[in-house]
Amino acid sequence: MASFISDFGLIWYLKELNKQEFMKFKDFLIQEILELKLKQISWTEVKKASQEDLANLLLKCYGENQAWDMTFKILQKINRKDLTERARRKTADVVDSSHIGLTDSGNPKLYRDHLKKKLTHVFSKVFNATIQDFIKETLIQDDFNTFENFLISKGTGKKPHMVFLKGMAGIGKTLMLKNLMLAWSKGLVFQNKFSYTFYFCCQDVKQLKTASLAELISREWPSPSAPIAEILSQPEKLLFIIDSLEGIECDMSEQESELCDNYTEKQPVNILMSSLLRRKMLPESSFLIAATHETFEKIEDRIQCTEVKTATAFNEESIKICFHRLFQDRNRAQEAFSLVRKNVQLFTVCQAPLVCWMVATCLKKEIEKGRNPVSICRRITSLYTTHIFNSFIPQSAQYPSKKSQDQLQGLCSLAAEGMWTDTFVFGVEALRRNGIMDSDIPTLLDIGMLGKIRELENSYIFLHPSVQEVCAAIFYLLKSHVDHPSQDVKSIETVLFMFLKKVKTQWIFLGCFIFGLLQKSEQEKLEEFFGHQLSQKIQHKLHQCLKTLNNNAELQEQIDGMKLFSCLFEMEDEAFLVKAINCMQQINFVAKNYSDFIVSAYCLKHCSTLKKVSFSTYNVLNEEVDQRHMEKLLICWNDICSVFGKSKDIQVLQVKDTHFSEPAIQILYESLKCPSFTLNKLVANNVYFSGDNHVFFEMIQNCSLQYLDLSCSFLSHSQVKLLGDVLNQAECNIEKLV
Numbered sequence: 001m002a003s004f005i006s007d008f009g010l011i012w013y014l015k016e017l018n019k020q021e022f023m024k025f026k027d028f029l030i031q032e033i034l035e036l037k038l039k040q041i042s043w044t045e046v047k048k049a050s051q052e053d054l055a056n057l058l059l060k061c062y063g064e065n066q067a068w069d070m071t072f073k074i075l076q077k078i079n080r081k082d083l084t085e086r087a088r089r090k091t092a093d094v095v096d097s098s099h100i101g102l103t104d105s106g107n108p109k110l111y112r113d114h115l116k117k118k119l120t121h122v123f124s125k126v127f128n129a130t131i132q133d134f135i136k137e138t139l140i141q142d143d144f145n146t147f148e149n150f151l152i153s154k155g156t157g158k159k160p161h162m163v164f165l166k167g168m169a170g171i172g173k174t175l176m177l178k179n180l181m182l183a184w185s186k187g188l189v190f191q192n193k194f195s196y197t198f199y200f201c202c203q204d205v206k207q208l209k210t211a212s213l214a215e216l217i218s219r220e221w222p223s224p225s226a227p228i229a230e231i232l233s234q235p236e237k238l239l240f241i242i243d244s245l246e247g248i249e250c251d252m253s254e255q256e257s258e259l260c261d262n263y264t265e266k267q268p269v270n271i272l273m274s275s276l277l278r279r280k281m282l283p284e285s286s287f288l289i290a291a292t293h294e295t296f297e298k299i300e301d302r303i304q305c306t307e308v309k310t311a312t313a314f315n316e317e318s319i320k321i322c323f324h325r326l327f328q329d330r331n332r333a334q335e336a337f338s339l340v341r342k343n344v345q346l347f348t349v350c351q352a353p354l355v356c357w358m359v360a361t362c363l364k365k366e367i368e369k370g371r372n373p374v375s376i377c378r379r380i381t382s383l384y385t386t387h388i389f390n391s392f393i394p395q396s397a398q399y400p401s402k403k404s405q406d407q408l409q410g411l412c413s414l415a416a417e418g419m420w421t422d423t424f425v426f427g428v429e430a431l432r433r434n435g436i437m438d439s440d441i442p443t444l445l446d447i448g449m450l451g452k453i454r455e456l457e458n459s460y461i462f463l464h465p466s467v468q469e470v471c472a473a474i475f476y477l478l479k480s481h482v483d484h485p486s487q488d489v490k491s492i493e494t495v496l497f498m499f500l501k502k503v504k505t506q507w508i509f510l511g512c513f514i515f516g517l518l519q520k521s522e523q524e525k526l527e528e529f530f531g532h533q534l535s536q537k538i539q540h541k542l543h544q545c546l547k548t549l550n551n552n553a554e555l556q557e558q559i560d561g562m563k564l565f566s567c568l569f570e571m572e573d574e575a576f577l578v579k580a581i582n583c584m585q586q587i588n589f590v591a592k593n594y595s596d597f598i599v600s601a602y603c604l605k606h607c608s609t610l611k612k613v614s615f616s617t618y619n620v621l622n623e624e625v626d627q628r629h630m631e632k633l634l635i636c637w638n639d640i641c642s643v644f645g646k647s648k649d650i651q652v653l654q655v656k657d658t659h660f661s662e663p664a665i666q667i668l669y670e671s672l673k674c675p676s677f678t679l680n681k682l683v684a685n686n687v688y689f690s691g692d693n694h695v696f697f698e699m700i701q702n703c704s705l706q707y708l709d710l711s712c713s714f715l716s717h718s719q720v721k722l723l724g725d726v727l728n729q730a731e732c733n734i735e736k737l738v
Helices: 001-010 010-015 019-035 041-050 051-077 083-098 106-122 131-138 143-150 172-187 202-208 213-220 269-277 292-301 316-327 330-342 344-349 353-368 380-392 402-421 428-433 438-446 467-478 492-500 510-518 520-530 539-547 554-557 561-572 574-581 594-604 628-643 663-671 695-699 717-727
Strands: 162-166 196-201 238-241 286-292 309-310 452-455 459-462 586-592 612-618 652-660 681-690 707-709
Touching: 001 041, 010 051, 019 041, 019 051, 019 309, 019 520, 041 051, 051 083, 051 143, 106 172, 131 316, 162 172, 162 292, 172 196, 172 286, 172 467, 196 202, 196 213, 202 269, 213 269, 238 269, 269 286, 316 330, 330 344, 330 353, 344 353, 344 380, 344 594, 353 380, 380 402, 380 467, 380 510, 380 520, 402 428, 402 438, 402 467, 402 520, 428 438, 438 452, 438 459, 459 467, 467 510, 492 510, 492 539, 492 561, 510 539, 510 561, 539 574, 561 574, 561 586, 561 594, 561 681, 586 594, 594 628, 612 717, 628 663, 628 681, 663 695
Parallel strands: 162 286, 162 309, 196 238, 238 286, 586 612, 612 652, 652 681, 681 707
Antiparallel strands: 452 459
C-alpha cells in the first residue's frame, strides 16, 4: 500500500477523522510505536500535532511503508472500516492499472509511461530549497477527490464534458492540472474513461503562431511520429486540458465560417483553440479549460460549459498554519497573521500559496530586524516591495550593493517586457537582453526571485505572476519606456488606459502597483534602495491621463470602475483621489466581494460629478454571514450609496445581477429620496429583493423618473401588485416600462 500512500499522502486519511477519532488515533499510535519497539517520538509533539504535522512526522521518522502500515492498522482499531476499504480499493486500482488496465499495451501504455516520467521530472525542484520545501508541505493533499469530481457534471448525461476551471492568477491551477495528469498517467483517476489526455499550455502554444491539432499532439508524444489517426479514432475517449487560456488572444468571437474542423490543417493558434472550444473540431471529446476569472467573463457566453468550477487554494486555516510553520514562535506567528487578517486585500492574495509564503517570510524578517510590521501591511504594494528589497539586501547589511541594484533593475526590465509580450517563462536570451548576466542567475535563483523550469532547459519564471507585475511597475518609476531594449514596451500612459479598459486580462495588479509606488513611503523606499531620487513627473502624467476622461463619454464607458478604484485605493493619496475620481461623469463597477466593497466605498464617497452609475454586487449584499461582518459590509454600502447624495446630477442608475437584502435596499432608498435628486432612468436587470419589500416601489415613485426597466428581475405576486399601484398614481411620470 505504500505506493498508494506516496501518491495521495497520509494527510487525506487523517483529515477524514473527527476530533475524537484523531485523539484516539494518537493514543493507539503511541502504543503501536512502543509494541513495535520503533524509534520513539515525543508524546508532547504528537499531542500538539495537526493532521498535516502528524503525517509529515510519521513519514519523516518511519518512512512510507512503516508509516502507512501503522496508519492502516490504527484505522481498523478505531473502526474506520470505510477508510481502510477505500485504501484497499484504490491500491487494487493501482495494481490493476499497472497490470491489466485499459492501457496495458501498445500506444496508450507508451504514452502513459512517457507522461509519468515527464511529469515526475516536472515536479522536481523549481525554486530554491526553502520555497520548494514549503510547496511540498502545503500542497493540497485532497486533490484526489477534486480530480474525480472535475468531470462529473450535473444533468449532462452522456454529453461530452467542457469544464471551466477559473481562479486568480497564481492560485495554483497549473500545478493542480499537472497533478491531475500525473494521477491519470498512474491509472488513479478517470479509469476506463479516457485513453489519452493531452495538456496544452497557451503560453507555450502562442509561440508557434500557427499550428494544427496533429502538431500539438505530436509535440506531446514520446517519439517523433505520433499515431494521430489511431489517437483520434475514438474522440469520445480523449480529454484535452487547456491551461492559461488568458495567455493567447482567443476571445471566441470568430464567425463560424472562420473555424476549422480539420485536425491536420495549420491555423493561427487562436483560431485553432476557438475551433476546439466551440466544438467545431472533435465535438465528441472532453475539455478541461483553466483561466483567470477575467478571461472567463469575456468568453462565458461564447462557449457551452457543462460545469464551471472555481480553483481555491488556501483558506483561513491554511494561511494560519503557514504562518505558524514559518514563524515557529507561536505569539509572533499570531501577531503577523492578525495583521494580515485585518487587511482584506492582503488576506485575499495570501490565498495563493506562494504569495502566502512571501508575505509570512517578509513579516518574519521585519520582526527579526526589530521593525514594526504594521506599516508594511497598510497596502499590498508596500509588502511586495519590502519583500523584494529584503531579498536583495543581506540580513547583516543595511544597504544593497551596486550589483544588487543592477540585478533588480534588470529583473524589472525583464518583467516589463514580459507584461507587454504576455511572457511568463523567459529564456537566457531574454535575461541577457534586459541586463541580467549569466553570473547573476544563481543569485536570483538563490534568493527566490526566479525559479528554473526543469522541463525546459535554461527557462526561468518569477516567484509568482504578481511579483512579475510589481517588478514591471517598478521599471516605470526607474526608466522611460524609450530606454527599454524592447520596442514592445509602451509608455506609462498606455499602460494606464490598457489596464483600466482591461485590454490585457492577465494584468491583474500592474496598474494598482504603479499607483501604489507613488505613495510617499514607497517613493522613499525606492530612492533609498537605488540611491537616487526618482522622477517626479509620473504622478503628473497619470493625472493628465485621467483628465482626458473629462467630457469623453465614449472613453469613460470603456473604463472598468473597479480597476480605477483599486488604483486610487492603493495610492492612498486623498488629494489625488478627489481630483482623479471627479474626472468621471459615469462609472461602471462590479463589486464581487467584501474587498471590492471597501475599495469602492473608499473612492465613491469622494465623488460629486457623476451623471450615470452602473453597478453589480451579485449576492454579496444577501449572503449568510455573521452579524459583525454584515455590519461592516453595510457601512461600506452606505459609503457607496453616499455618491447619490454628493452627485446630485445623476440621471441614469443601472443595477445588474444583484440580490438585495432588506437593509441594503433601505440604504439605497434613503440615499435616493432627496427631493432635489433628479433621476430620470432606472434600470434593474436580474435584480432580486429579499422579502416582500415595498421600499423599492417607494423609490420608483420619484416624480422625475420617466424610464423604468425591470427586465430579467424577479418580482413576487405582491410586488407586481405594488408596481401596478405605483404606476396608477397620478404623480407617477413613468412613460416607458420595460
